[in-house]
Amino acid sequence: MIEAVGLVKTYGRGRALDGLTFTVGKGVTGLLGPNGVGKTTLIRMLATVLAPDEGELRLLGRDPAGDRLEIRRRLGYLPQEPGYQRGFTVFEFVDYVAILKEMVERRARHDEVRRVIEEVGLTSVSGKRIRTLSGGMRRRLGIAQTLLGDPELILLDEPTVGLDPEQRLRFRELISHIGQDRAVVLSTHQTEDVAALCNRVVVLKAGRCEFEGTPEEIRALAEGRVWFSAEKSGVLSWRTGDGLFRNIGPAPEGARLAEPTVEDGYLLLLGGTAAEAAA
Amino acid sequence: MSEHESWTDARLLEAVADRDRRALEVLYARHAPWLVIRLTRRCADPALVDEAVQDTFVAVWRTARTWRGKGEVAAWIWGIGIRRLLDQLRRRPAVPLPAYDQVMVSAEEQVLLGIEYGELGQAMGRLSPELRAVVQATVLDGLTTREAGRLLGIPAGTVKTRMMRAKALLREELV
Amino acid sequence: MSTWHMDDGLAVRYADGELNPTLAASVEAHLLACDQCRSLLAPRVPRSRLDRVWAEVADAVDTPAPGPFERLLRAIGVHDHTARLLGATHSLRLPWIAASTVALLFAALASGETTRWGLLSYLTLAPILPVAGVAVAFGRDGDPAHEIGLAAPYSMFRLMLMRAAAVLTSSSALALVMGLGLLDDDWTVAAWLLPSLALTSLTLVLSSRFDPRHCGAAVAATWLVVVVATNLREPSLAMFGGAGQAGYLAITFVSVVLLFFRRKEFS
Numbered sequence: 067m068i069e070a071v072g073l074v075k076t077y078g079r080g081r082a083l084d085g086l087t088f089t090v091g092k093g094v095t096g097l098l099g100p101n102g103v104g105k106t107t108l109i110r111m112l113a114t115v116l117a118p119d120e121g122e123l124r125l126l127g128r129d130p131a132g133d134r135l136e137i138r139r140r141l142g143y144l145p146q147e148p149g150y151q152r153g154f155t156v157f158e159f160v161d162y163v164a165i166l167k168e169m170v171e172r173r174a175r176h177d178e179v180r181r182v183i184e185e186v187g188l189t190s191v192s193g194k195r196i197r198t199l200s201g202g203m204r205r206r207l208g209i210a211q212t213l214l215g216d217p218e219l220i221l222l223d224e225p226t227v228g229l230d231p232e233q234r235l236r237f238r239e240l241i242s243h244i245g246q247d248r249a250v251v252l253s254t255h256q257t258e259d260v261a262a263l264c265n266r267v268v269v270l271k272a273g274r275c276e277f278e279g280t281p282e283e284i285r286a287l288a289e290g291r292v293w294f295s296a297e298k299s300g301v302l303s304w305r306t307g308d309g310l311f312r313n314i315g316p317a318p319e320g321a322r323l324a325e326p327t328v329e330d331g332y333l334l335l336l337g338g339t340a341a342e343a344a345a
Numbered sequence: 346m347s348e349h350e351s352w353t354d355a356r357l358l359e360a361v362a363d364r365d366r367r368a369l370e371v372l373y374a375r376h377a378p379w380l381v382i383r384l385t386r387r388c389a390d391p392a393l394v395d396e397a398v399q400d401t402f403v404a405v406w407r408t409a410r411t412w413r414g415k416g417e418v419a420a421w422i423w424g425i426g427i428r429r430l431l432d433q434l435r436r437r438p439a440v441p442l443p444a445y446d447q448v449m450v451s452a453e454e455q456v457l458l459g460i461e462y463g464e465l466g467q468a469m470g471r472l473s474p475e476l477r478a479v480v481q482a483t484v485l486d487g488l489t490t491r492e493a494g495r496l497l498g499i500p501a502g503t504v505k506t507r508m509m510r511a512k513a514l515l516r517e518e519l520v
Numbered sequence: 521m522s523t524w525h526m527d528d529g530l531a532v533r534y535a536d537g538e539l540n541p542t543l544a545a546s547v548e549a550h551l552l553a554c555d556q557c558r559s560l561l562a563p564r565v566p567r568s569r570l571d572r573v574w575a576e577v578a579d580a581v582d583t584p585a586p587g588p589f590e591r592l593l594r595a596i597g598v599h600d601h602t603a604r605l606l607g608a609t610h611s612l613r614l615p616w617i618a619a620s621t622v623a624l625l626f627a628a629l630a631s632g633e634t635t636r637w638g639l640l641s642y643l644t645l646a647p648i649l650p651v652a653g654v655a656v657a658f659g660r661d662g663d664p665a666h667e668i669g670l671a672a673p674y675s676m677f678r679l680m681l682m683r684a685a686a687v688l689t690s691s692s693a694l695a696l697v698m699g700l701g702l703l704d705d706d707w708t709v710a711a712w713l714l715p716s717l718a719l720t721s722l723t724l725v726l727s728s729r730f731d732p733r734h735c736g737a738a739v740a741a742t743w744l745v746v747v748v749a750t751n752l753r754e755p756s757l758a759m760f761g762g763a764g765q766a767g768y769l770a771i772t773f774v775s776v777v778l779l780f781f782r783r784k785e786f787s
Contacts, residue, residue, distance in 0.1 A: 138672060163672065165674070354555070378558070383548055403577055420553075423552060469545070
């Protein structure tokens with residue numbers, strides 16, 4: 067679905083992407099990385115909105131520089147901060163995007179709009195104005211428009227930010243549902259999303275691909291390197307609720323080992339900077 | 346999403362007033378069939394009936410707010426439905442009139458008749474088809490004289506005189 | 521409510537129209553109050569027929585009622601989907617057009633005064649309206665769904681041009697009507713036309729690099745400064761004379777050429 071080799075994108079003096087190489091296949095792939103690591107730049111590039119300065123990118127087997135239109139017809143994209151015409155109804159908004167997706171024939175377009183609204187469970191509110199919707203519903207609306215035309219590739223930029231736990235849960239159900247028979251790429255800085263949703267992860271660090279694999283493989287990186295102690299030690303550590311310190315890093319001899327999580331593996335991958343961010 | 350199906354008509358209609366599309370869908374599933382059948386008894390052209398039913402539920406969506414929350418939702422829908430049918434008839438004047446053939450009434454049915462309308466029902470059964478049609482349109486379908494005239498394809502004045510005759514006959518029967 | 525209910529046989533005969541009218545009337549009265557008996561009738565109407573009618577209901581209910589501008593576009597033969605894209609533009613909606621009308625009206629009334637500044641203010645304001653309208657008609661801030669649109673197959677360049685043309689047409693029509701209605705009908709009431717084109721196309725070209733709103737503000741501000749500066753000593757219509765008009769035409773031409781070469785920047 068996506069093959070990227072040596073992607074570079076420069077803004078002024080900074081390099082958002084610095085020789086990024088990775089591949090994405092069917093299923094849900096998480097782009098994991100701290101804020102400001104170039105995830106949005108990358109997603110926009112995959113959405114054919116930005117062109118890389120250097121490197122090779124193939125989307126759905128095509129070159130975005132030449133076949134941009136063809137790729138866009140088979141692509142769904144939810145930006146990080148999607149704007150909505152707040153005075154539009156849910157139906158109106160999705161219908162508007164459907165027109166931008168070249169669905170010209172009115173009746174067929176309306177049927178498709180109803181289908182995607184039904185798929186994300188918003189049929190009840192399809193006649194309501196967007197300004198009356200909750201945050202979780204708006205996020206669903208954002209997903210609905212990506213499903214128009216049943217695209218093969220769906221790109222979601224930070225889709226779970228700002229959702230409360232219950233909304234997040236329902237949202238995960240939805241994403242895993244739509245990821246069943248196509249490629250879904252979602253960017254996130256939260257390892258829970260990755261652990262719960264993704265069958266593959268690409269970890270970004272400083273504009274490069276730090277790791278590519280399954281969530282389980284990330285977790286396994288921390289195997290034997292997470293332990294509890296009464297004193298602060300290890301590379302990364304924090305005091306847990308029961309007064310013990312949970313440490314990540316090379317474990318001392320005879321330490322009381324703990325079961326690692328995806329987050330532990332991720333923190334190890336990122337090293338010190340993420341530790342500060344997490345603290 | 347199936348929770349809507351357990352709601353009462355009144356609650357669904359309130360939800361429709363609040364722009365709940367699913368509620369309209371459930372309301373349609375409940376009320377469209379009988380409305381189609383009842384309207385078919387007033388107008389034999391299925392295309393016109395379909396148009397009328399369609400207009401009815403669009404009107405339910407747009408005017409659900411005006412429902413005052415009293416009485417049967419079905420009766421409210423019928424009031425819209427029969428008038429939408431009249432609108433259709435007005436637009437296309439050449440339509441077959443409803444058949445009001447005399448059918449033999451069995452003894453068992455006579456009993457059933459008595460349940461809803463009592464002696465009035467039986468007395469009505471003895472009216473001539475023209476008079477009965479007028480009673481049906483005004484009393485049972487709740488139409489005005491003008492609307493009844495349009496439905497039956499006769500002038501409003503005729504509806505009035507027939508109604509007077511029917512009332513007189515019924516009074517005789519019932520006294 | 522009575523304890524009597526229809527049975528299947530009666531429901532079938534009622535649905536098939538085989539009941540005599542009086543009995544049918546009885547059934548109908550009962551049906552209004554009995555959902556149990558109503559549901560007996562559901563299988564008597566073909567599913568396909570109900571679905572077909574529902575599809576029509578759903579479409580009528582979902583389809584948004586078009587605004588006045590959208591209806592106008594459809595009336596003159598614009599496709600309904602194109603009308604939708606245009607109708608979503610702020611500056612083609614009623615509040616914007618009403619505000620423009622009021623602004624022009626004041627300027628036109630001011631120019632009713634015989635002073636030269638009066639007419640000048642009308643001619644200065646008329647070209648600013650389309651610039652402002654175009655500046656909020658597309659781009660990140662003007663179009664909430666802009667980013668989604670960028671990844672959609674529809675050409676953003678085309679959308680921008682369509683919106684710009686629609687804005688230009690509507691504001692020009694407004695200015696023309698107002699001018700003819702309230703001002704002397706000599707050439708000066710249309711002297712804003714070429715400046716309008718020049719400023720608007722300049723705004724579009726600049727938008728290929730910068731935020732359209734900033735471009736619009738910059739162009740409008742420059743225009744105001746130039747008008748005030750050249751008329752400070754003695755107000756005259758020299759800026760709208762033959763030489764001036766040729767200049768606006770040249771700016772328009774150059775901008776359009778540049779726009780064509782920079783069209784890729786919009787998508």
